[in-house]
Amino acid sequence: MQIMNEIEEAEVATVRALPETIDALEQLSWNYWWSWAADGASVFRDLDPEVWDGVEHNARRLLRETPEFRMTRMATDPTFIGRVRKLAEDFKRYMDPAAKVWAADGARSLMHANPVAYFCAEFGIHQSLPLYSGGLGMLAGDHLKSASDLGLPLVAVGLLYHHGYFRQRLRRDGWQEEHYGKIDTDDLPIQLVHDEAGTPLRVELLIRGRGVECQAWRVDVGRVKLYLLDTNLEENHPIDRLITGHLYGGDRETRCVQEMVLGIGGIRLLRKLDIEPHVFHLNEGHSAFLTLELARELTIAGQSFADAAREVRGRCVFTTHTPVAAGHDEFLPSLVEHCFGPEYAESLGLTLAELLDLGRVAAGDEAELFGLTPLALKMCRSTNGVSRIHGAVSRELWKVLWPESTAAETPITHVTNGVHAPTWVAPLIRELYAKHIGPDWCEQECDARRWTDGVERITDEELWRAHRLLKQRLVAFIRHRLYHARVMHGESMLYAEAARTMFEPEALTIGFARRVAAYKRWSLILHDPERLMRLIDHAERPVQLVFAGKAHPQDQGAKQILQQLAQWKLDPRVMRRAVFIQDYDQEIARQLVQSVDVWLNVPRRPLEASGTSGEKVAMNGGLNLSVLDGWWPEGYDGTNGWAVGGAETAAASGAMPDEDARDAESLYRVLEDEVVPTFYDRDATGIPRRWVAMMKRSIETLVPAFNSDRMVQEYARKIYLGESK
Numbered sequence: 016m017q018i019m020n021e022i023e024e025a026e027v028a029t030v031r032a033l034p035e036t037i038d039a040l041e042q043l044s045w046n047y048w049w050s051w052a053a054d055g056a057s058v059f060r061d062l063d064p065e066v067w068d069g070v071e072h073n074a075r076r077l078l079r080e081t082p083e084f085r086m087t088r089m090a091t092d093p094t095f096i097g098r099v100r101k102l103a104e105d106f107k108r109y110m111d112p113a114a115k116v117w118a119a120d121g122a123r124s125l126m127h128a129n130p131v132a133y134f135c136a137e138f139g140i141h142q143s144l145p146l147y148s149g150g151l152g153m154l155a156g157d158h159l160k161s162a163s164d165l166g167l168p169l170v171a172v173g174l175l176y177h178h179g180y181f182r183q184r185l186r187r188d189g190w191q192e193e194h195y196g197k198i199d200t201d202d203l204p205i206q207l208v209h210d211e212a213g214t215p216l217r218v219e220l221l222i223r224g225r226g227v228e229c230q231a232w233r234v235d236v237g238r239v240k241l242y243l244l245d246t247n248l249e250e251n252h253p254i255d256r257l258i259t260g261h262l263y264g265g266d267r268e269t270r271c272v273q274e275m276v277l278g279i280g281g282i283r284l285l286r287k288l289d290i291e292p293h294v295f296h297l298n299e300g301h302s303a304f305l306t307l308e309l310a311r312e313l314t315i316a317g318q319s320f321a322d323a324a325r326e327v328r329g330r331c332v333f334t335t336h337t338p339v340a341a342g343h344d345e346f347l348p349s350l351v352e353h354c355f356g357p358e359y360a361e362s363l364g365l366t367l368a369e370l371l372d373l374g375r376v377a378a379g380d381e382a383e384l385f386g387l388t389p390l391a392l393k394m395c396r397s398t399n400g401v402s403r404i405h406g407a408v409s410r411e412l413w414k415v416l417w418p419e420s421t422a423a424e425t426p427i428t429h430v431t432n433g434v435h436a437p438t439w440v441a442p443l444i445r446e447l448y449a450k451h452i453g454p455d456w457c458e459q460e461c462d463a464r465r466w467t468d469g470v471e472r473i474t475d476e477e478l479w480r481a482h483r484l485l486k487q488r489l490v491a492f493i494r495h496r497l498y499h500a501r502v503m504h505g506e507s508m509l510y511a512e513a514a515r516t517m518f519e520p521e522a523l524t525i526g527f528a529r530r531v532a533a534y535k536r537w538s539l540i541l542h543d544p545e546r547l548m549r550l551i552d553h554a555e556r557p558v559q560l561v562f563a564g565k566a567h568p569q570d571q572g573a574k575q576i577l578q579q580l581a582q583w584k585l586d587p588r589v590m591r592r593a594v595f596i597q598d599y600d601q602e603i604a605r606q607l608v609q610s611v612d613v614w615l616n617v618p619r620r621p622l623e624a625s626g627t628s629g630e631k632v633a634m635n636g637g638l639n640l641s642v643l644d645g646w647w648p649e650g651y652d653g654t655n656g657w658a659v660g661g662a663e664t665a666a667a668s669g670a671m672p673d674e675d676a677r678d679a680e681s682l683y684r685v686l687e688d689e690v691v692p693t694f695y696d697r698d699a700t701g702i703p704r705r706w707v708a709m710m711k712r713s714i715e716t717l718v719p720a721f722n723s724d725r726m727v728q729e730y731a732r733k734i735y736l737g738e739s740k
């Protein structure tokens with residue numbers, strides 16, 4: 016006994032005790048709330064900026080790795096002590112169960128005993144938790160944060176990928192290479208979930224004929240708890256340990272078994288946690304197997320599958336996120352059979368053929384693959400797309416499942432995506448909002464009246480000054496990144512040093528950062544290289560371009576696009592004015608969306624379901640230059656940004672073989688005739704008055720509509736509490 020105590024004490028001692036003046040940082044570091052709180056990230060950064068960058072903004076590691084001398088210096092700095100205390104008080108107030116929240120009135124019938132269960136294959140909470148690849152994950156992260164801010168009872172379920180998503184490095188010839196790190200669970204603010212007896216909680220599944228054990232981790236995202244399933248346990252077969260290895264890195268079979276763990280394991284986990292959700296939200300089809308598991312609970316209790324399915328349908332809602340075929344998971348019937356084995360269908364009271372039919376548009380068509388989208392569409396009472404256009408496109412795409420309805424009558428609606436303002440708005444702009452909209456601006460994001468009045472009070476000088484400062488920061492960031500990328504490539508010191516004077520803070524800066532996928536049309540801007548050259552290489556009115564984005568590891572075509580871009584950049588005239596920042600992630604996104612003048616978006620219509628990066632830009636005063644697809648037709652009003660091309664879609668007008676040429680022509684014309692002249696039209700004090708007026712229009716018209724508080728409120732009212740039960 017004596018010995019045990021000593022060992023325990025020794026273990027505790029290896030956990031570093033912080034000086035008591037700033038020991039609140041320990042508790043704060045365990046909840047990602049700090050990442051969107053006012054002065055949250057900056058308090059952690061200021062503890063030790065060098066370590067902060069070295070640990071890639073991981074607050075847990077920062078507290079462990081900050082040298083003692085620095086730690087004590089900050090712990091005796093009255094200003095810093097005051098900031099830590101203020102942050103801790105804000106957190107306490109935020110987490111207070113008696114705090115006044117929107118959901119207390121706005122979604123009263125959703126109770127904590129019966130929360131929304133939100134399932135997703137990826138979550139983009141913060142760059143220190145690399146469990147996301149792009150827009151879907153970011154959207155899920157923003158959904159959790161707004162649910163937390165609004166006090167909406169919600170628990171989330173996902174997977175803990177031990178190798179996360181890949182890190183991107185471009186070779187000198189521009190070819191993308193993928194690198195997978197390994198996350199260290201001790202480094203992250205995640206805690207193993209225990210049962211009441213204090214032993215780690217486990218759920219078990221039968222996959223490929225083998226028992227697979229899963230443990231679960233909990234991440235606190237403000238008031239919301241995110242549970243992450245994990246198969247990396249010694250008891251498991253080595254192959255099964257890798258089920259939760261990589262996000263989107265494996266083959267079809269890996270994807271199928273991952274989705275079994277997410278859907279089936281996720282339901283079993285909620286049961287063990289004694290959580291009885293009011294509604295299950297399938298955020299994208301990846302988690303659709305959960306509907307089978309809910310049905311199985313009923314069939315093993317004696318119900319018929321038909322009755323069970325009806326009941327399940329009453330409790331599940333589905334959000335589809337893309338009209339692109341590759342975004343809809345499909346599996347060979349033999350693969351489904353292999354992964355599930357015969358037992359699962361049996362326990363549902365179904366034959367294997369009947370089970371397979373659930374994932375097909377045409378029952379009985381043995382050539383058809385098993386699709387998770389058809390499964391979700393059949394097993395959920397509500398389906399929505401993520402913008403008005405995407406709703407219509409999805410009705411068209413899936414109307415076959417409702418043969419008695421026309422496309423217009425197909426029961427698929429939409430909730431347009433929004434983004435979490437406190438996560439995406441730069442501190443300098445936050446300050447302006449606090450001053451002119453009000454200190455509670457982030458609780459009043461949807462109040463259009465307040466934004467119109469408040470934005471009017473922001474002077475041109477203030478807004479332009481804040482934006483210019485942010486652009487200076489962006490240029491410094493680009494130089495820093497580029498310098499290190501060149502050193503990494505073993506380039507000459509002369510060439511590496513040249514990065515330190517690249518780019519101009521005062522030049523018109525256009526950002527283009529997104530996944531490298533064919534429909535996003537990365538090469539559209541290069542359609543006419545000479546015309547583009549005249550634009551960027553202009554002596555008085557230069558234009559500079561910032562690119563960032565990852566290609567899917569298996570998408571060779573996308574990697575070629577990246578390589579072409581790298582080749583184009585080799586032209587010395589281009590090199591001064593265009594840069595590609597490697598390894599696009601949340602932090603790089605933040606740097607870009609907070610600082611660019613213009614955000615370019617040129618997807619092939621109607622394939623951009625929503626897009627959210629342009630919404631982040633608008634919140635920071637940047638202007639959108641975008642094809643009228645996704646969210647933009649709902650936001651654009653002729654005064655708050657620009658449209659590329661018309662509103663017609665390929666789907667509506669048949670094939671449009673010259674679509675690229677027409678859109679490129681429109682893009683160049685808008686740039687030459689409107690964007691560049693407006694930006695460089697300065698008054699005697701150097702302020703582009705017409706431009707700043709557009710920035711204000713953009714903020715006041717777009718922030719109230721495209722923030723994630725509006726989105727989550729709409730989900731609560733229209734989808735979670737929707738009447739059609």
Ligand SMILES: *Cc1c(COP(=O)(O)O)cnc(C)c1O
Pocket residue numbers: 148149150151153528529530599600601604605625626627628629631
């Ligand atoms: C916002 C965001 C996205 C989504 O942007 P799109 O407009 O959908 O292309 C993708 N990746 C990161 C890192 C983001 O922050």
